[in-house]
Structure formats: structure tokens, C-alpha cells
Amino acid sequence: MKQQLTVIKIGGNIIDNPTELTQFLSDFSKIEGAKVLVHGGGKSATKMAQSIGLTPKMVDGRRITDAPMLDIAVMIYAGQINKNVVAELQANNTNAIGFSGADGNLILSEKRNHPTIDYGFVGDVKKVNTALLQKIIGLEIAPVFCAITHDKNGQLLNTNADTIASELAIALSEVFEVTLNYCFEKAGVLTDVEDENSVIQQINSELYAKLKEEGAIHSGMIPKLDNCFNSLSKGVQKIKIGHHKMLKNADAIYTSIQL
Amino acid sequence: MKQQLTVIKIGGNIIDNPTELTQFLSDFSKIEGAKVLVHGGGKSATKMAQSIGLTPKMVDGRRITDAPMLDIAVMIYAGQINKNVVAELQANNTNAIGFSGADGNLILSEKRNHPTIDYGFVGDVKKVNTALLQKIIGLEIAPVFCAITHDKNGQLLNTNADTIASELAIALSEVFEVTLNYCFEKAGVLTDVEDENSVIQQINSELYAKLKEEGAIHSGMIPKLDNCFNSLSKGVQKIKIGHHKMLKNADAIYTSIQL
Secondary structure, X not given: OOEEEEEEEEOHHHHOOHHHHHHHHHHHHHOOOEEEEEEOOOOHHHHHHHHOOOOOEEEOOEEEEOHHHHHHHHHHHHHHHHHHHHHHHHHOOOOEEEEOXXXXXXXXXXXXXXXXXXXXXXEEEEEEOHHHHHHHHHOOOEEEEOOXXXXXXXXXXXXXXXXXXXXXXXXXXXXXXXEEEEEOOOOOOEXXXXXXXXXXXXEOHHHHHHHHHHOOOOOOHHHHHHHHHHHHHOOOOEEEEEOHHHHOOOOOOOEEEOO | OOEEEEEEEEOHHHHOOHHHHHHHHHHHHXXXXXXXXXXXXXXXXXXXXXXXXXXXXXXXXXXXXXXXXXXXXXXXXXXXXXXXXHHHHHHOOOOEEEEXXXXXXXXXXXXXXXXXXXXXXXXXXXXXXXXXXXXXXXXXXXXXXXXXXXXXXXXXXXXXXXXXXXXXXXXXXXXXXEEEEEEOOOOOOEOOOOOOOOEOOEEOHHHHHHHXXXXXXXXXXXXXXXXXXXXXXXXXXXXXXXXXXXXXXXXXXXXXXXX
């Protein structure tokens, strides 16, 4: 039987709140067995860009990662956030190593090639170096990934953190039995975004199709759930979406995703 | 017999010059066997500090690392420089991983406790995690260290890159036969700083004492050479100081340090 492995993705809402982050990292440290953390960016990159006078570039309502914005993303995600998270995990006696996708060629991506929009330095994941990642986890290391990858031609690329978590979970499910946890500010997928009590506790592809059609699930939740169903179909064992307190409290409510 | 390992420290002059850096990283990739790179910071941290309106804090002519300066150092050294160096090494088919001392608890330090000067968030190295570092090198990984360490209480600390190179070389000499190379803008230790032809090709502790007394060796070169003699006395096999072209050209002139 395969060894269990927990992949956890935390978003900007935890990164931007030092008290929440400290609580989460303490909880993360208590999770037994092999584990991988993926963190998003939060607001510091935007703040830093503003403070040096950069304006985020938008095309058709989409944010474009131009060279100066990529530079800031690398500094903040791979530098400031990643290293402070690792240092705090070390203080919690979790032996973590922070990674971008360039490190160990762990996540190879390619610059997005969209027919009409030039997204700039945005990478779509091509390949996870599962063999090396498995060896690193075998050294009792908890890998901590930021949302920066590379193209193996010397170019770093900004990459969606949800996608990184999903691609890592898929790749690692070859060798581990993987549970993927998406932690965000809500208790789960809600039928009514205003009502924290409207958590859908179980969702499968049939119910997902129905709720999308009814408009109960919409906007940012759609790519998140598409990622989830994609991961499950490619071998990930279990997926949970909810507030990070679900990691600690056995009786917490969250959304469990099934095929 | 122990396996050979090459530790190379590069300074700001290479980091600040993209053409030199690209050449150096290509040369580094061609070095056979186990190798470790340590990089300094260059001018980008100062530039970034200026562009967000921070003034470097000085006390008695010494630069103090206050909290905002540490934050910038982490972003630039562990983020921007380290990840771009790693991505360029990957493009050269060298499987590198970038590290701060917090990653893998590889370099534990303590906040400098000086009787009269508060240096701020500056760390003096206490311990290298040789066992883990050896395992990582055993995975055919080239570790790339920036000059950031941690205290294992969650605090990142700014640390001198020459010292990091020296402490890594000393620790690794327990298990490898280590050559330590300090690359900088000169061809070696000069008796006349204006004359590139005045390279001292061999220096031992006796000659060092004499040249210090005569004033031929002074200022920044003294802590560098003190580091070297300390490293040799603690097990490092061989030390070279010179321009990075010494790594490639067998007939290049450099300074060789002996006890």
C-alpha cells in the first residue's frame, strides 16, 4: 500500500494575516507523515509594485505579468513569503525546504501561448520532477512551494498556485496516496456566498454540473473545482476545500470532492 | 579517500554584471563533481531600498540591518538573485537548488551579540547541517546559497557571504576533500591594489603576518584572509582567491592560501 501524503494549498488570505499564518503553520507542523505546502501570494506583491511606482498591467480585464511584475513576484513569493514561512516551520520543528519550480527542476512549465492574449511571463505546468521530489520527501523534508516555475531556458514564470498544488498532487499520486486540501477564507464551497452555513459537504461531477447550470457555483470557484475534478480523474485520492481549521478539527465542516 | 568538492563564492561584482554572471554560471556548470555555490548580494538591495524610500542605517560607520533592510535582503538575495541564478544553472543542465540557511535548517546562526554595537538582524553562523547537506549533494544537486540564515526561532538573519562559504567549506571538509574558491574582481591578493600584476601567488600565515604589518594587506582583505586561514586550520584542503576566470583557465594567476 502506498504511503499517505498531504498536499495543502493556502491562499493570500492566510499569507496576509500574520496571526492566521502562525496558527496555520503550527497546525501544519502537527500533521503526521509526508506533507507538501503550496502558498499563494497575497497582497504584498501588489503593495510592493505600488510603492516602487509600477502599475499592474491589465489587458481585457486580465492581469498581465510583464518583466517588472515578474521580478516583484519572484522577490515576494520565492523570497519574502517563502523564506519566512520556512523559518517559522523550522521554529515549529518541521524541517521544511522552500522551492520554486526552478529548484531541482521540480516544476517545469512553458510560457502561456494564448491565441489572442499575451499573458506575459505566465507559465503553464508541463512536468513535475516526481523522482527527485519523492527523494527529498524521503529525507523527511516538507517541501514548501511558491507559485514560481521556470522553462529550463533560464526564464522564471509566474504560475497559478492552485494549479501548482493540483499538478504536484497528481504527480505525487503515482507514488503516494494523496489528499489535497485547498484552504481559503470560506468553510467550503457555498451555495450562497453570503451564508457560511450553506456549505456543500459533498460534491461530485454530476452535482457540480447541475449547480453550475443553476448559477449557484460561479466565477472564481469554477476554475478551482475544475482543477479538483481534473486532479481526481488523474489519481489524487481525496480532495477537501475549506477553512484551514478543517486540518485540525475533526468535526469541522468542509467540502469533500468526489468524481 | 574522500570525494572532491568545490565551494565557490561569488561577490556582488559578478552578480551586478549580467554578462559576467552568465559566463560564470556557464563555467560553473562545467566543473566536474560535487559543487556548492555561495553568492553575495550586489547593489540591487541598496537600489531597492532607495526606490522605496529606505535609507541604509549606519552606526559608527557600520551598516545596520534593521527590520525593513532585512526584508529587502531576503527578497533580493533569497528571491530575485537566488532564483534567477538557479534558473540559469538549470538552463546550463546543472541541477541546482537554491537555499537560505532556514531551508532544511542548513545554516543555523544567532543574532550578533556585540557589547557596544547593535548590528540589527545580522547572524553569526553557529552550525551547518552537514548530514542533510551531504544527502542533498548525494542526489547530484548543486546547492546555491544566498547570504540569509535563521535562528530556528522563526527569525531570518543577514549573514556575511564570505563567512557562509567558509563555514560550509569547513563543515563539508568532514566528509569531502574541499577546495574553496573566493572569486572577486581582482586576479588575487595584490601587494599594490592599483597593479593587477602584483598578485601574491602563494601566501602562508607567516607571509600574511608580515604583509599585514607592512600595511601591504589592509582593510577588506583582512577579514577575507582571516576567514581563509581559519578554514584551512579547520580542515579545508585548498583555498584560492582570484578572478572567476581562474576556474576555467589552467594558466590563470591567482592567490593560493596555505597554512
